[in-house]
Amino acid sequence: MTDGRVTRGRRTREAIVEATIALLREDGAAAVTHRAVAARAGTSLAATTYHFATLDDLLVVAFELLTDRMVEEVERLAELVLSGRMDLVEAAITFVEEVDADEDFVADGMIELAYGAIRNERLRKPTQRLVDHMGEPFAELIGGESARVLIRALNGMLLHHRAAGPDASTGELRSDVAVLFEHFGLTTAVRHRLEEES
Template sequence: MPEPGDGRLRKGERRRRALLEATMRLVGRRGTAAVTQRAVAAEAGVPPSAVLYYFATVDDLLVAALTDVNDDYVARLAAIATVEDLVGLIEDCARQDRLRTVAEYELLLHAARRDELRAELHRWDTALAGAAQRLVPGDPEVRSLLVAAANGLFLAAALGSPCDTAALARLVCRTG
């Protein structure tokens, strides 16, 4: 088994990352139905056998992509302490490549249709609710409003809709 400092492990991690990024590009452009082992391999510039080596099925690949996206957002949501932090996260999402944001939402919608992926949706909801709890500790209705507004702002970013994120977040928090 390769040791953590072993070049084989680093190469494997790079290749796995390249496959996940290729998956996100495909999902962003054409949706989850476009994700096949061959299509991901072509997008990543690797042989199709490489996809099968890291992910036994296309579903495994989609689960890994969703989990990877969620890992990033859950960590970022855990660090939110102020309304400005939340605004910054939403604005970062709006500034990133729009197809990446579309891919993230496409994966969430894919998970909503699959019972075995519901845990990832719950993990997102729990992280966002935790951030709302820290920002608006005393009022569950305002927290619910903040969660709904944040989800709406993330969707607006995916759609490329202009929105004054900071003003809306402050308005929601002021409601409490």
């Protein structure tokens, strides 16, 4: 009996976190309330507040899960780039465009996390963790600090692209990303890596 209760509790908690991510994706952090999350998760308000007493608790867990997903996606794309199966700029554009996929919440997730961290000190640690981990695949190519600065610059670029609205030119973003990667020496470093391995 206890195992069943634990399993149900875990499922409810997971549903609450996924509902929070869905609300973040659709309407941003301002849309996340206990009541809205409970309605979206199909659970009671009491269950939502039982699992997450404060919205801060809920946002931290949701953003930590988002961070894990974004890092996994960066690692997947970096592996494709470093094995020569995908162009570096194309990988970055793929990462950005996945924000519109049904279940993914990539570029906008970074933006929401960064905005949240401005006002919420508890979100600063997941924000820094995201930047650090997203830069890791490229740290050995251009150095750890350069990789982190590159990721911060890319995040700013994505923010401006998303702020331009749904009609924003992917061609302009592609051009900007190419210049950014070239400026940081990442394009050359990837090319040298591929030449060494061939």
